[in-house]
Amino acid sequence: MTNETNSPSLRSISCAEALVRLLRDSYAVDTVFGIPGVHTVPLYRGLESGGLRHVTPRHEQGAGFMADGYARASGNPGVCFIITGPGMTNIATAMGQALADSVPMLVISSVNRRDTLGRGQGQLHELPSQQNVLAGVSRFSHTLLDPSALPEVLARAFAVFRSQRPGPVHIEIPIDLFDAPISLPTEYAPARLYRPAPHPDGVALAAEWLREAHAPLVLLGGGCADASKSARALVEHLDAPTVTTTNAKGVLGRGHPLDLGANATWPEVRALARDADVILAVGTELGETDYDVVFDEGFTLTGRLIRIDLEAEQLVRNQATALGLVSDAGIALSALLAHFPAPLARQGAKRTRAIHEALALPTRPDMATFVPLYAALDHALPEAIIVGDSTAPVYAGNHLVKRAAPRRYFNASTGYGTLGYGLPAALGAQLAKPGTPVVALVGDGGLMFTLSELATAVDEELPVVIVAWNNSGYEEIRRYMDAHGVARIGVDPTPPDFQRLAEGFGLTSQRIESPAALDLALSNVSRNAPTLIEIDAERWQAALG
Template sequence: MTCAQLLLQLLRDTYGVDTVFGIPGVHTVELYRGLEGSGVRHVTPRHEQGAGFMADGYARATGKPGVCFIITGPGMTNIATAMGQALADSVPMLVISSVNRRDTLGRGQGRLHELPSQQQTLSGLTRFSHTLLDTQALPEVLVRAYTIFRSSRPGPVHIEIPIDLFNAPATPPAKWQPPELYRAAPDPRGLATAARWLHEAQRPLVLLGGGCVDSPEAACTLVERLDAPTVTTINAKGLLGEHHPLDLGANASLPAVRKLASEADVILAVGTELGETDYDVVFDDGFLLTGKLIRIDLDPEQLVRNQRVSLGLVADSGMSLALLLEHFPQPLQRGGRARTAQALAALGLGDDPAFAPFVPLFATLKEAMPDAVLVGDSTAPVYAANHLVSQPAPRRFFNASTGYGTLGYGLPAALGAQLARPDLPVVALVGDGGVMFTLSEIATAVEEQLPVVILLWHNAGYEEIRRYMDAHGVERLGVDIRAPDFLTLARGFGCLATHVDSPAALAEALASRPKDGPLLIEVDATQWHRNVA
């Protein structure tokens, strides 16, 4: 058995990998020997950045690490942006790459795809980056990667294999089984203190982040027992179910929720960074917590970032929620539902001029595709959806407006989500500016016969940056860009495409969407605003 064959066997049989994303190259052909007929599906994007975003979408939709096979040098620098997004949002991603021969590493000989140090270049975008120098170390390196994914704060892991090792003999470990791994439990004394503070609180507030998405029942039951208004961040959307009476949504940047936060005497923050893109998208440092702050996170460094903490517990979010529940056998009564309803009424999101035009858009989507996974780029409908949309379950709403905030994410990530969840419809929410970064992935959607709806919001340029320039007295430059004919381009890829400008036209387009391929729906933003005004 060769090193490449052992790698494929371990990924498939030990770690349950069923899909890999990658573009073959002369340095990685040996990775593909035996892939055909192995039961592992290979998906070919049209750019390595697309491979990374597809793996990201696959991982967010399932909780399983997305896996990529990537070529040396430019392949790795191409995927680096996607790895940055995954790192920022704690998304598990395994990137297997080639690297030049062991005897040439670091010698600057001008070899094909050579970097001075590929491992060093990628190490800042990963939980760890490792150069394999011995085939017998492969099982150990893989188990280290999956330990990060399963029992620590996840993120991208990069393993590079010199091209002269792919065909090197490798001995499969005898009866190899990965260890059973359990995440850290909270310290009982700290948990008891946290429970006491929450019992004594008169105006509690709960903040739930993406670290909680695998524990919806415990999260929902706990906030109900606490009778506490609850912020569910963008990556935690759907955690409490749809339209829960204690769910404030991802609205921590808006005045009514900030008022609740500043008045709260005890705040429980679980699995959340308390970062800018969830709590301060207006960028004024106005999310202030003056009460006792209890933080629970797998990452000890995270406990002391962004807000002053009163009590920190290094622990798994789901386990902590379940153990906290034991301290609250009966529901408390603190007027939480009334406080939540009052705050939501004060927000008046449906009547807010910034959000109102998108209310009929998401109502139409919900009626036609009630179970859809919504995957977004950085674009106007996504910014609105962060505040407006409620989902029935977690892992059905994610986008690139959080964390790293890259453009081009929405389309390929939606394809990854559709591959991961063929049982659910998937919608990619993209803009005419951002979609140009990865438009070529329509070809992948057609080739793989993925029935993704690509909802393209066409507002003739970079609208968010236009407004930002206007607000800061900067002359518009580089934002009023010329767009191509998206319908012609989509059809050239073999993708059905249509143009809409009203909720009725959108409903009609969705009703006739294909089941064996993508549909691009271009929404004329200017006409849409006029028709729904």
């Protein structure tokens, strides 16, 4: 019998070293986010010679948001190494945001020794069941009990990322297994995986309905981010007005004549949706943060709804589906396009233009304040990736912003809706796209949630431009309280002196009060180091008259 550890095709190494090797060589991972702790030190022995870049945030939530931003900007999973117990509860919020927005994230954590699991002995960082805690914010959570199963468990994780609806995956490794030997082939090639294709009969029926439609409408979600070319071609052949959600910005390019933008919440677009006789929804949950941000359940579809999604269950959520296809968006769109050899003529561009004229978004009081902000960004940094927190400029930007390509605008106002996302997610995006300008658009309240990540930006020399809208507290909640007759309580926290803080962190910074000053500041930002630009919201609005 052959001793496999001495076989020329196998090599025995520690579980921790095997993990790093598999991530690097088999799954092309190049960056890991994490804060070392006593329970994860063996991972760092594997990392030392592993050829991976390690980025140290100042909080595990920051690690998760960085991984999220990295994944959204690149399309590749963000990877984290996280300590047992408090590290995992800290990152849970970031995992919840990634789960809600279908963002691929791999969270590798330690967990207590196998012989202590579930025994309540008061071990360091002990939870009754860490796996159960994280199962609710992940596609799956797995406890590795046999080191030889590591390649299979990683393969499962990347199968989620590559072949089905993505989201966070959590793999926890007991601390007594990190140094356990595992035999790996000298060359390990993971399975080649392909996403599902739609049933041809379903495609044919969908094409028939779309061809016969008198008032078609297309809804494109974040699932179309990698299907730009086929989405644009099909929309043009259908000549149909198209809603592109916040996470689908740029899928049709900048200023496409059929693009209604992420404006499904406005009455004019709702009327168009209600009157559509056939609706094609691709890669979208049809959830309220994309279609009902006034939260009155007023977005209704009465026509035949055709849905395309990677997840079968998603086909029947939120709206009544007439025809559902489980498929990758790009494959399905290309298959549908084959049924339309010549473009149809339905005055789609005219109908779209009429909606935009009726909306007149730049003149609306809640939008007009931020029109010059985005004009300055487009002028100074036209190709920038804009990463937002939950803050007033971002809420407006969801309706105003146009991007030339997908994956260049995303924020935390969709899905889970957490605060503190913008800064660390922008750092992750900058690491994923080092040659592309990245802007973090944050409010003073949200910035305080993850302010410590300014230190990470300085340490890693990431030239992110941080634009902070300082309205001295939680302005959106203040307005909500006012509208509902509730006294303003808890919404007026005093912001710090951000200029002095920036100086303490070693950042270049300035405080500006007008659109002209913002344009000048953005035109002179460093391309080698982070910059903080603080906008005095009250003076800005006064400057606009």
